Amino acid sequence: MKMTEEIMEVWSGEILKNLQRATDIFEVEISCPFDTKRFSPGQFVSIAPLAQESVMSRPFSISSVHDSSFSILIKTIGKNTDLLSEMQKEQIKVWGPCGKGNPITDLRFDELWLIGGGIGIAPLVFFNKVFSDYEKECRSGRGRVRVFYGSQSEEDLDFNLFPADSVEYSTDDGTFGSPGKITELFIKEIEMIRSKKITVVTCGPNIMMRQIARICKHRDVPCFVILEQPMACGTGICLGCSVKMKSGMKRICKDGPVFPAEEVIWDELT
Amino acid sequence: MALQNPIMPASGTFGFGEEVAAFAGMDLSRLGAMVGKTATLEPRDGNPQPRICECEGGMVNSIGLEGKGIDYILEYNVPFMASFGVPIIFNISGFSLNDFALLAQKANSVKAISAIEGNISCPNVEGGKIPFGSTAKAASEVTTVICEVTDLPVIIKLTPNVEPKSMIGEIASAVEEAGADAISMINTVKRQNIGGIPFCGLSGPPIKPIALELIKIVLEQISIPVIGMGGISCLEDVLEFLQLGCSAVAIGTANFSNPLIMMEIINGLEKYCQDNQIYDLTQLRGIVE
Numbered sequence: 252m253k254m255t256e257e258i259m260e261v262w263s264g265e266i267l268k269n270l271q272r273a274t275d276i277f278e279v280e281i282s283c284p285f286d287t288k289r290f291s292p293g294q295f296v297s298i299a300p301l302a303q304e305s306v307m308s309r310p311f312s313i314s315s316v317h318d319s320s321f322s323i324l325i326k327t328i329g330k331n332t333d334l335l336s337e338m339q340k341e342q343i344k345v346w347g348p349c350g351k352g353n354p355i356t357d358l359r360f361d362e363l364w365l366i367g368g369g370i371g372i373a374p375l376v377f378f379n380k381v382f383s384d385y386e387k388e389c390r391s392g393r394g395r396v397r398v399f400y401g402s403q404s405e406e407d408l409d410f411n412l413f414p415a416d417s418v419e420y421s422t423d424d425g426t427f428g429s430p431g432k433i434t435e436l437f438i439k440e441i442e443m444i445r446s447k448k449i450t451v452v453t454c455g456p457n458i459m460m461r462q463i464a465r466i467c468k469h470r471d472v473p474c475f476v477i478l479e480q481p482m483a484c485g486t487g488i489c490l491g492c493s494v495k496m497k498s499g500m501k502r503i504c505k506d507g508p509v510f511p512a513e514e515v516i517w518d519e520l521t
Numbered sequence: 522m523a524l525q526n527p528i529m530p531a532s533g534t535f536g537f538g539e540e541v542a543a544f545a546g547m548d549l550s551r552l553g554a555m556v557g558k559t560a561t562l563e564p565r566d567g568n569p570q571p572r573i574c575e576c577e578g579g580m581v582n583s584i585g586l587e588g589k590g591i592d593y594i595l596e597y598n599v600p601f602m603a604s605f606g607v608p609i610i611f612n613i614s615g616f617s618l619n620d621f622a623l624l625a626q627k628a629n630s631v632k633a634i635s636a637i638e639g640n641i642s643c644p645n646v647e648g649g650k651i652p653f654g655s656t657a658k659a660a661s662e663v664t665t666v667i668c669e670v671t672d673l674p675v676i677i678k679l680t681p682n683v684e685p686k687s688m689i690g691e692i693a694s695a696v697e698e699a700g701a702d703a704i705s706m707i708n709t710v711k712r713q714n715i716g717g718i719p720f721c722g723l724s725g726p727p728i729k730p731i732a733l734e735l736i737k738i739v740l741e742q743i744s745i746p747v748i749g750m751g752g753i754s755c756l757e758d759v760l761e762f763l764q765l766g767c768s769a770v771a772i773g774t775a776n777f778s779n780p781l782i783m784m785e786i787i788n789g790l791e792k793y794c795q796d797n798q799i800y801d802l803t804q805l806r807g808i809v810e
Contacts, residue, residue, distance in 0.1 A: 258544075304578040305575055306725040306726070307575055308778055346780055480570060481572075483774075484534075489777055490567065490572070490584045490587050491582060491584065494570055519570065
């Protein structure tokens with residue numbers, strides 16, 4: 252497991268691929284001039300605003316890295332993401348790696364559970380890759396990665412992200428996988444666990460992460476949450492994403508975006 | 522205070538330089554000056570979320586002067602800034618005249634600091650209460666207390682949130698008379714109830730015309746230098762402010778959408794000056810209109 256690099260790069264990234272993966276979900280592959288091994292799961296890139304009237308950069312989690320490029324998973328929610336979803340072979344201004352990466356230093360778990368809600372699945376794709384590779388290398392029979400991926404409906408799910416044998420789906424409307432909220436699936440699964448040591452990483456709506464964090468705390472399961480707030484700079488200077496946490500003020504972009512769940516004061520998040 | 526060029530960051534868009542310095546291609550030693558985030562007497566958490574939102578082609582913020590307090594800043598942040606060898610403009614803000622006096626006193630004792638910038642205009646604190654900068658009398662008083670305790674050059678940062686607009690000239694004159702060495706303007710433009718934020722300040726391109734209009738009024742009334750800011754996002758904007766008569770300019774919100782914008786502007790300005798045989802920025806003045 253690598254540590255976050257100190258140096259940040261700004262570059263003109265070429266959109267190498269742009270594929271629609273589900274309703275409103277696109278996988279965008281962007282060229283990268285430096286060694287992509289510098290990216291750690293949980294880190295993100297900032298993309299300069301694309302819309303004429305925008306002045307704030309947009310943060311996007313790294314979902315996968317390739318030899319000289321990386322991919323982000325985006326959901327079209329406004330003008331900038333709409334524009335990004337339509338770009339092919341164009342250049343965009345990108346900077347990163349932003350934020351601190353993988354916080355899991357204690358690898359003595361039997362299973363790593365990655366729980367993603369909606370587009371919150373994006374950073375967990377990278378976590379899955381890194382930890383699955385690690386498990387294979389170790390061949391210890393420990394450290395299995397299980398993914399729980401929930402969305403509102405089948406049409407919102409991206410089925411290209413995980414090998415079929417490592418992921419369990421849920422949909423709110425019951426059109427695919429376990430019917431109901433991802434948190435219900437999580438509760439059902441964790442209640443079956445007796446002696447295994449689990450570590451959880453979750454990303455999605457705050458209400459979902461909050462519930463997962465509460466259950467983890469109750470069961471003494473280490474839980475990391477990947478947070479988001481509107482950011483202007485993505486680099487820790489504007490303080491737009493600062494929130495009060497148990498140990499003081501933290502910038503989601505610079506001190507996070509991955510935090511131990513017990514650090515978070517959920518009522519401080521919007 | 523001599524600057525190697527007229528480009529500096531606006532307070533609050535630069536932190537204290539650490540994060541900015543981490544960018545490959547960013548050379549802080551090439552800036553005209555460094556301007557830190559506002560220092561307050563005590564550590565402050567600032568405002569709750571939400572704090573920022575895009576609107577009107579710019580953005581509003583309501584950070585609420587989050588910071589670790591002046592003692593921490595002087596001990597840990599200023600030495601880092603000082604390592605680049607460019608003037609440090611130390612931005613302070615208080616909630617009383619006494620606060621300002623204490624802050625200026627503390628800053629005055631630190632050798633690395635080249636000038637004090639009094640932020641008398643932050644509209645986002647204390648529920649949007651009227652800042653010192655909104656009347657000539659209060660602005661004059663706060664300038665006086667800062668000047669009394671420091672030998673450093675004193676810059677007073679003015680708020681554009683004054684009524685009527687012409688009042689800005691009176692405020693600037695009062696500040697000059699009270700002993701300020703320069704004026705910086707403008708801070709953000711007051712807005713209310715944007716994106717769930719009750720009181721906030723607008724920055725970015727939409728405030729540029731407001732900045733230019735108010736700076737023009739001020740320049741007609743005072744003889745001390747003006748550091749211009751408000752929506753500057755490219756070399757053309759910089760030239761517009763310099764041609765109007767500003768002695769230097771600050772880049773603010775534009776730093777968020779391009780971390781290397783200050784380097785690009787400095788390069789652009791150098792080239793512009795070489796191409797046009799400009800050896801002194803006063804040569805630029807009076808070209809507009």
